[in-house]
Amino acid sequence: MTTVRNTENAGNAENTENTEAVEAVEGLPCPDCGHGVRERPVHRTRNRWGGAPPAPRPERWWTCPACGGVGHLRPGDGAMVAMRRLDPAGGGCPFCGEEECEVATAPRPDTDGFVRDWWVCLACGTSAPRRYRP
Numbered sequence: 662m663t664t665v666r667n668t669e670n671a672g673n674a675e676n677t678e679n680t681e682a683v684e685a686v687e688g689l690p691c692p693d694c695g696h697g698v699r700e701r702p703v704h705r706t707r708n709r710w711g712g713a714p715p716a717p718r719p720e721r722w723w724t725c726p727a728c729g730g731v732g733h734l735r736p737g738d739g740a741m742v743a744m745r746r747l748d749p750a751g752g753g754c755p756f757c758g759e760e761e762c763e764v765a766t767a768p769r770p771d772t773d774g775f776v777r778d779w780w781v782c783l784a785c786g787t788s789a790p791r792r793y794r795p
Contacts, residue, residue, distance in 0.1 A: 687700060698724060704718065718788075730743060756787045766778045768795070774794070
């Protein structure tokens, strides 16, 4: 594990940052085309108490410059999860209004006839589980 320590202008507090996850994203093969992926920052910009600045999402997001694929490293085991881009005809993100920024996991059928997936807006960082009829 690589740890970067930044004590400059920190007073008595010592800031540490784990860079292992950042290094792990760069160069991993894209699950769709096999080319190396790059880290993609995704920040939460909505509902920040007291006007706090945007905060990064807990997942490490990536994008493939070759095929345009996007996904994240699953927390815990670090497996690459490819996301599918949603149809922009749906009107864009219901929270921030940006278009062509919505991605979702592969749909999985539920026992009651519904389909479930996990939806994320790459512009504002909002996410939600979805349940819908196919």
